[in-house]
Amino acid sequence: MSKATLAEETAQAIINYIIKNELQPGDKLPTEPVFMEKLGVGRGTLREGIKLLAARNILDIRQGAGSFVSHQRGIPDDPLGLTFIEEDDNLIVDMLDVRLLFEPHVARLAATKASPEEKAAIVAQADEVERCIAEGESYVAADARFHRLIAEASGNRVFGNLTYILNTSIAKNIEITKDSQRDSNTIRYHRKIAEAIKGGHPNDAASYMNMHLQLLREFAREKMQ
Amino acid sequence: MSKATLAEETAQAIINYIIKNELQPGDKLPTEPVFMEKLGVGRGTLREGIKLLAARNILDIRQGAGSFVSHQRGIPDDPLGLTFIEEDDNLIVDMLDVRLLFEPHVARLAATKASPEEKAAIVAQADEVERCIAEGESYVAADARFHRLIAEASGNRVFGNLTYILNTSIAKNIEITKDSQRDSNTIRYHRKIAEAIKGGHPNDAASYMNMHLQLLREFAREKMQ
Structure with a gap:
């Protein structure tokens, strides 16, 4: 499986995790070791997946503090083109x-x-x-x-x-x-x-x-x- | 200047080029050497800028054929979140x-x-x-x-x-x-x-x-x- 596909699958797994656990905007994701264990992926893949979701305004990455569900709720920048x-x-x-x-x-x-x-x-x-x-x-x-x-x-x-x-x-x-x-x-x-x-x-x-x-x-x- | 910022500036320069030259959806961008010359950037920076615009559905990259103005006109995937x-x-x-x-x-x-x-x-x-x-x-x-x-x-x-x-x-x-x-x-x-x-x-x-x-x-x- 290509690296891009793995990262995308991880991104989807994170979305499913957010929906299943009913995480709300502002809620923090589990720490990296815990989340790697839950999703069954390595650190690099997890980070790639999180980056993809940050680009889609689904997550906010705060340096040193972790990753959070974004208040933008997946609404992209310039949605109206x-x-x-x-x-x-x-x-x-x-x-x-x-x-x-x-x-x-x-x-x-x-x-x-x-x-x-x-x-x-x-x-x-x-x-x-x-x-x-x-x-x-x-x-x-x-x-x-x-x-x-x-x-x-x-x-x-x-x-x-x-x-x-x-x-x-x-x-x-x-x-x-x-x-x-x-x-x-x-x-x-x-x-x-x-x-x-x-x-x-x-x-x-x-x-x-x-x-x-x-x-x-x-x-x-x-x-x- | 950080690499990310340079790529973003190049992306904006490409948008300005498209607007100024009134390129329409489906139109092809200049070839890499010509475009590098026009924008005054290196190959790596140009490619980074084009990738950013592809991620925003402003450009389509077709392997071997070049880059084209996207028919999606910058409307992102899942615009409604x-x-x-x-x-x-x-x-x-x-x-x-x-x-x-x-x-x-x-x-x-x-x-x-x-x-x-x-x-x-x-x-x-x-x-x-x-x-x-x-x-x-x-x-x-x-x-x-x-x-x-x-x-x-x-x-x-x-x-x-x-x-x-x-x-x-x-x-x-x-x-x-x-x-x-x-x-x-x-x-x-x-x-x-x-x-x-x-x-x-x-x-x-x-x-x-x-x-x-x-x-x-x-x-x-x-x-x-």
Whole structure:
């Protein structure tokens, strides 16, 4: 068997181990000697397999600390293949048009289906975004997580990762376009969306999500003039 | 400068070369000696850079023939991060619910915005899917391309790749569920969608796309019983 194939088989064995043991993002893999024993492979092969999974954003390798399940959950860099699409304000509008097609629907579903734990996490994440804004920190990551939590509460297993992808693909550009008007839209509507989901009001959740994204679109559109 | 950084810089230089020279999927890169000269790097660094881009599905390396711009246009394997989501009939329904949210809208836009060349390509691709079905070949790839062409004709630069991703992410499973009922739905509605776009009828295009996907959803739902 070729070395590449062995490494790939080991990578698949690691994935199976993560699924079987229900490891969550941030969880640590067993130490090298233990893991070599469990998978029945040598150190070199194990390291090759781990490297392949790190390249796929399934694992994080932290020098000296070990390997961990990645918070990116296997979502690759540039999932939408935007490498050859020029990032400009027009692309932000295109992206918001895509998000407008499904995020209001996703918020509607979340208001119907979210568990008490999911509702609490969504409200807490809205608070976290506000804290970032109040302290002048970048809130791109916290914002993406807020939208992802809502999508994951929808009951559709594809929406969560898809929402995350659409939120982060042009994050750099969103960073550039942030301003106080944008910040106040985010605070106001995130709070309304979170409350509507918490209270179980599907139409309110959909409507506030729509308003939130339409205002972002309006800002981006005005910047293009 | 570390070897990794040099290879990454070379990869970026190759991307810039592709963009500047407007190379299209399937186009061949210059030969090694010519490209080394153009980019001002050694053979080892060039090869490292090309390997990085092959891993990102931006280039295809064909042994003995050279390197080519990939038809995958930088869209990675498993863009949606489905590695940890179990593929089952339920996931197909979740995926179709996502597609139903935006593909009818995308077809509507295409009916308004498609150029004569884009219309011709969409009609020709509907014929190609029919040919595959008639000859008993797999039509998963041809089907994905039909939906991608429509999305690319929408004028929104994100829809094209996104549609392709949603079409191909669970292609294996779609393959399993294909049957004659599914085939006749595909032939009938692809043709109607293509004709509506060609004729410039937005509501018809949206309605037929909706019917097409709802019927796929009905098949998948019945298989789950």
